[in-house]
Amino acid sequence: MQHAEPAKAGASPVVVLREIHKSFGALEVLKGISFEAREGQVISLIGSSGSGKSTLLRCINMLEVPDQGDVLIDGEAIALSGSGQTRRIADENQIRRIRSELGMVFQSFNLWAHMTILENVMEAPLVVQRRARSEVEAEARAMLDKVGIGSKADAYPAQLSGGQQQRAAIARALCVNPRVMLFDEPTSALDPELEVEVLRVIKLLADEGRTMILVTHDMDFARSVSDHVIFLHQGHIEEQGTPAQVFGATQSARLKQFLNAASHA
Amino acid sequence: MQHAEPAKAGASPVVVLREIHKSFGALEVLKGISFEAREGQVISLIGSSGSGKSTLLRCINMLEVPDQGDVLIDGEAIALSGSGQTRRIADENQIRRIRSELGMVFQSFNLWAHMTILENVMEAPLVVQRRARSEVEAEARAMLDKVGIGSKADAYPAQLSGGQQQRAAIARALCVNPRVMLFDEPTSALDPELEVEVLRVIKLLADEGRTMILVTHDMDFARSVSDHVIFLHQGHIEEQGTPAQVFGATQSARLKQFLNAASHA
Amino acid sequence: MFDDIAFWVSYLTNGKHLTWYASFQFTIFAALMGGALAVVFGLAGATAKNSRFLPFRMIGWFYSSIVRGVPDVLFFLFFPLAFEQGVEWLVATQVCSPEMIAAQTAPWPPCREANWFLGTTEYLLLASVSLGLVYGAFASNVIHGALRSVPAGQLEAARAFGMSARQVLWRVHIRQMWVYALPGLSNVWMLIIKATSLLSLLQIADIVLWADRLGAPNFLPSVGLVHDDWRWRYYLVLFVFYILVTWLSERAFEAIMRRAGRGILSEAQA
Amino acid sequence: MDGFFNDLAIMAPAVLFNIYFALASIPIGFVLAVFLALGKASPNPLINRLSRGYIYAFRGSPLFIQFFMFYSLALSLNVGLWKPMGWSGVVLHPLFMGPLVLILNTAAYTAEIFYGALRAVPRGAVEAARAYGMSRRQQFTRVIWPNLIRLAWPAYTNEVVFLFHATAIVYFALPVLSGQGELMITAKGLFERDFNAFLHFSVAALYFLMVSLIVFFIFGLVYQRLMRHLPAQPRMRFAPKWIR
Amino acid sequence: QETVRIATEGAYAPWNFLNDSGAPAGFEIDLGNAICEKASLSCEWIINDWDSIIPNLLAGNYDLIMAGMSITDERLETIDFSQNYFPPDPSKFVAPAGDTVDPANLSGARIGVQGGTIQAAYAEENLASGNTVVTFSTADQAMADLMAGNLDTILADGAYLEPVVAASPDAIVFVGEDVMIGNGVGAGLRKDDADLKAKVDEALTALKADGTVDKLIAQWFEGRGPYFAE
Numbered sequence A, B: 001m002q003h004a005e006p007a008k009a010g011a012s013p014v015v016v017l018r019e020i021h022k023s024f025g026a027l028e029v030l031k032g033i034s035f036e037a038r039e040g041q042v043i044s045l046i047g048s049s050g051s052g053k054s055t056l057l058r059c060i061n062m063l064e065v066p067d068q069g070d071v072l073i074d075g076e077a078i079a080l081s082g083s084g085q086t087r088r089i090a091d092e093n094q095i096r097r098i099r100s101e102l103g104m105v106f107q108s109f110n111l112w113a114h115m116t117i118l119e120n121v122m123e124a125p126l127v128v129q130r131r132a133r134s135e136v137e138a139e140a141r142a143m144l145d146k147v148g149i150g151s152k153a154d155a156y157p158a159q160l161s162g163g164q165q166q167r168a169a170i171a172r173a174l175c176v177n178p179r180v181m182l183f184d185e186p187t188s189a190l191d192p193e194l195e196v197e198v199l200r201v202i203k204l205l206a207d208e209g210r211t212m213i214l215v216t217h218d219m220d221f222a223r224s225v226s227d228h229v230i231f232l233h234q235g236h237i238e239e240q241g242t243p244a245q246v247f248g249a250t251q252s253a254r255l256k257q258f259l260n261a262a263s264h265a
Numbered sequence C: 001m002f003d004d005i006a007f008w009v010s011y012l013t014n015g016k017h018l019t020w021y022a023s024f025q026f027t028i029f030a031a032l033m034g035g036a037l038a039v040v041f042g043l044a045g046a047t048a049k050n051s052r053f054l055p056f057r058m059i060g061w062f063y064s065s066i067v068r069g070v071p072d073v074l075f076f077l078f079f080p081l082a083f084e085q086g087v088e089w090l091v092a093t094q095v096c097s098p099e100m101i102a103a104q105t106a107p108w109p110p111c112r113e114a115n116w117f118l119g120t121t122e123y124l125l126l127a128s129v130s131l132g133l134v135y136g137a138f139a140s141n142v143i144h145g146a147l148r149s150v151p152a153g154q155l156e157a158a159r160a161f162g163m164s165a166r167q168v169l170w171r172v173h174i175r176q177m178w179v180y181a182l183p184g185l186s187n188v189w190m191l192i193i194k195a196t197s198l199l200s201l202l203q204i205a206d207i208v209l210w211a212d213r214l215g216a217p218n219f220l221p222s223v224g225l226v227h228d229d230w231r232w233r234y235y236l237v238l239f240v241f242y243i244l245v246t247w248l249s250e251r252a253f254e255a256i257m258r259r260a261g262r263g264i265l266s267e268a269q270a
Numbered sequence D: 001m002d003g004f005f006n007d008l009a010i011m012a013p014a015v016l017f018n019i020y021f022a023l024a025s026i027p028i029g030f031v032l033a034v035f036l037a038l039g040k041a042s043p044n045p046l047i048n049r050l051s052r053g054y055i056y057a058f059r060g061s062p063l064f065i066q067f068f069m070f071y072s073l074a075l076s077l078n079v080g081l082w083k084p085m086g087w088s089g090v091v092l093h094p095l096f097m098g099p100l101v102l103i104l105n106t107a108a109y110t111a112e113i114f115y116g117a118l119r120a121v122p123r124g125a126v127e128a129a130r131a132y133g134m135s136r137r138q139q140f141t142r143v144i145w146p147n148l149i150r151l152a153w154p155a156y157t158n159e160v161v162f163l164f165h166a167t168a169i170v171y172f173a174l175p176v177l178s179g180q181g182e183l184m185i186t187a188k189g190l191f192e193r194d195f196n197a198f199l200h201f202s203v204a205a206l207y208f209l210m211v212s213l214i215v216f217f218i219f220g221l222v223y224q225r226l227m228r229h230l231p232a233q234p235r236m237r238f239a240p241k242w243i244r
Numbered sequence E: 001q002e003t004v005r006i007a008t009e010g011a012y013a014p015w016n017f018l019n020d021s022g023a024p025a026g027f028e029i030d031l032g033n034a035i036c037e038k039a040s041l042s043c044e045w046i047i048n049d050w051d052s053i054i055p056n057l058l059a060g061n062y063d064l065i066m067a068g069m070s071i072t073d074e075r076l077e078t079i080d081f082s083q084n085y086f087p088p089d090p091s092k093f094v095a096p097a098g099d100t101v102d103p104a105n106l107s108g109a110r111i112g113v114q115g116g117t118i119q120a121a122y123a124e125e126n127l128a129s130g131n132t133v134v135t136f137s138t139a140d141q142a143m144a145d146l147m148a149g150n151l152d153t154i155l156a157d158g159a160y161l162e163p164v165v166a167a168s169p170d171a172i173v174f175v176g177e178d179v180m181i182g183n184g185v186g187a188g189l190r191k192d193d194a195d196l197k198a199k200v201d202e203a204l205t206a207l208k209a210d211g212t213v214d215k216l217i218a219q220w221f222e223g224r225g226p227y228f229a230e
């Protein structure tokens, strides 16, 4: 196992995970995971199916509460009470504030079907951040233009293609102006053609220097977009490093096998 | 196009099809098909998906009523009334008698889910042929032994593997002691491993000299088991002959292309 | 203490209470009979809806929409009365002479000789038929849907073996239909059970009528135990009775489902 | 024909009582049902058991019995409770007791519908709401509820129609104030005068059918509006499953 | 022997009620059986709710009503009556003891009656304005509401109320003036049933003459009367 190199040195850590453990019933999915994401860093989580990538990502914004370990956002630890599988969020106000700093994009988009695209994007700024409508609307439209679906603002999600929906979901996440963007396989529910559109948008964000943590199964994309790649295996970080190290100078036999399989899929 | 050679010469024709046409709405699936199956002959129908193989087979026992043309079983024409797409079976008693002479094995088995395997096999002899229960039961058990699932007599279809279900379906068809057995892709719903069991049983029947018409996508099997192979294309018989002629000395460009594709699948 | 118990035991087992307990038979009979008839009418309705013959389809449609478009109480009252009048009218066309009709002062029946006396038994039967008709409309919908849920291949296989249309229907189609219909029919059954509470509206001395009579306040020792208004206690008993029957029915349907689903439901294999 | 129009006129005021009973119970029953459905879905064991028990009891017993039981219960509490509070005129009034029992009853049926819909609300949509930092209340009002009501609407429409039908038995169980008969009592009264079952019951049925169709039409319009976010709108069918 | 079906309500003690063994009993049941014996008829008792008791007679579901039914002109339009078997008797108001109710000038009062009775008709006609007339399907239900304080007063047959008031003088008292309505109680029958009417009348005349009717009244109404002999 390698040690994480200080990527983008000097920048402060935005997300810190310390010894995260998580079990579902008897199945231990995460067995002590630690890493940090610094300002402007793009981190890719890779690993075979069931290795716990989604679970790890969901622990960051406490959609799953870890059984052990801490999550720090901007140096502030998320308060949890209890222990083991009964561990719970201790402070509802804190978690709501922190969650609105973390923009999450789901594999299956999870756009709110009963709102138009514009309403979807404006919802969190209006309702959670309580910002002024006129300001939010301008920003939301700008964001939709940025991801390339400005003309669809008044359509409902069901009227959009998958790629358009995912881009709307990205705009929705961006509009809360989060410190970090979290992506869980943002393209795996899409056809290869639609995938391209979404990957382009994510690349754009990476180039802008946005902090991002993404789960992906697309190794080429991971290589081209990330500063740091983490390979999860059986609940542990089996190997991590720059794309060059991980893909170029693979150490672990597991990772070799995984990359081999991935290139043939 | 070649002419059918008199395979097993001297035997009488059991099934005769004369100029069969069949359309579904505007789509003309069969555009005039004629062939005959003699006593003891094994005929394979091959062709690409959608070429009308299943439809043709289903016309033989009138699960689909052809729009034009006649079907003769043992020299007796099945009586139809009306014409075109409103053509119907004219004589319910005749068709029931004839159908019980034609054992059909479906792609998806279609075992009756609410009966045990033994009850499935005994149903038609008891209910349609009105034979004595004791006699039928002995025969049914013998038939199940023959196809190798004697021990499953009292299980329900859902408790069996696909291969076992298909063998039960073959036993069910055999137990009415039909003049001809019709198989519609009897193995295509099965895993390759299970397929083997079923093909073995069909081979056994072929070797016993049973008259059979089968739709198959397995060219090796068609070659090894049949006396006569018919290639359907766009509603016509594009080519037919002995396996040696059809597979060895292919004439039609379509068939060449088809065989080529099949061998790479 | 013992005197108390003895008193209550004897009170609760006096003839009036025994008659009350006995009247549960009417409720149970009406439920079972109504349920059986609902299935029969349901099958008939579903067959009509599936018919190739347009007028039958129309009748099936009309039956299930009209009966369900009006309150069950209305139909429940209307049917027995209308049936009685129908029979009396038919009889009248045979037996009544013009003089007899002229002599009749009451608005119905046309003449006295055509009168059909309805007692508890007749009303109970008519009530059951009435329940059967109303809930048969619901059942016909359930069965119609269930018939269409049976996989086409199952029917095709039967046809391919030379079964007649009737054999296909009874030996395969309807046998398999039950599994798909049972959840819906269980629902209909619960409705029928609850509708049996309306029997007293048809002059049947059922559990509801007796609960009212037993609970009503009594001031006269010569009539029986003097007590206040106890009706709500008696109705509470009925309330609990019906909940219990519902609960038992649910358990029973689960068991039936397990049996009927053998081979068809994958859960049933365990 | 005269008889027919005559009946139409006589029953016109009567149907207003049915409509009153339905209108008085639907909104409150609706609100109560929301809480019961949430209760049934609640992880708190006490709230959960109570809601479940309530829903089971009221769906498992006949409305007819519920009417009798609650009326005589209210009556026996009169001397001790309502009378001293000066409520007796209101509580025991059929125009109060009727809707009260109907509310208790429809709340249970509606709660079951809402509970089913609640469990069908897409998990992802709720998760997204959580991930954006919405509070529990915001999650409910902004995401869960709009989804729930859309899912529940067709079944709820049927429940409303059947609640309307259930108003037919109110006066078989409660005392009647003079001149306040609803459709069923009026039709039965007319029948007992001239035994013309076909005429009087048909007219009553016609009224019930008409109001049912109107309810259905209005609720259908609402449904269309609710479902405007879906390109192909599912058609609502009049296929009532629940009645009491 | 001809069978006669007699309908009664069974919820109007002591006229007719269901006794502890669940069978009909009371003054009218004894009297009815006596009539049947006198007229050599075989009798069968049927329990029928009050509010449909006349319609079901007309519909032919029984032949005779003996259910404390007063003979009135309105009823005579649809059915016929035998001669009365209970003398004309005043209707009375009762109220919970301690309440000050004056039936002579009621206003805003809740008046309980049994639906379809002469008292109900009287109340609708004379007392409905300014008051609420509440209709119950049995007299016992009305009594329950009165005891529970949901009614200010009940108007009912004196002979029905007398025993109740006598049995619980601390709870219920008579108030105001009696009201004379009705021409006594008789057995209701269909208009075209002249035969039966003749038989019942003949038997009643005999039973009145030999004192049986008065004896039964004395027995069931605790010696309070009224009697035919006076």
Ligand SMILES: Nc1ncnc2c1ncn2[C@@H]1O[C@H](COP(=O)(O)OP(=O)(O)OP(=O)(O)O)[C@@H](O)[C@H]1O
Residues within 6 Å of the ligand: A024, A029, A047, A048, A049, A050, A051, A052, A053, A054, A055, A056
């Ligand atoms: N809510 C849950 N309850 C029980 N088990 C769960 C739950 N969520 C995930 N798991 C299990 O945890 C393991 C890891 O799941 P996770 O979704 O994190 O994997 P993953 O790496 O994201 O896989 P994939 O690439 O297929 O998305 C799997 O075995 C999964 O079945």
Ligand SMILES: Nc1ncnc2c1ncn2[C@@H]1O[C@H](COP(=O)(O)OP(=O)(O)OP(=O)(O)O)[C@@H](O)[C@H]1O
Residues within 6 Å of the ligand: B024, B029, B047, B048, B049, B050, B051, B052, B053, B054, B055, B056
């Ligand atoms: N009942 C039907 N109604 C309408 N079209 C039908 C029907 N049955 C078959 N077809 C159409 O007829 C054509 C031939 O169908 P058929 O099932 O006979 O092909 P096949 O050769 O058996 O194909 P496969 O190898 O895929 O089973 C197809 O285009 C099919 O869509």
Ligand SMILES: [Mg+2]
Residues within 6 Å of the ligand: A053, A054, A055, A185
């Ligand atoms: Mg995942």
Ligand SMILES: [Mg+2]
Residues within 6 Å of the ligand: B053, B054, B055, B185
């Ligand atoms: Mg096919």
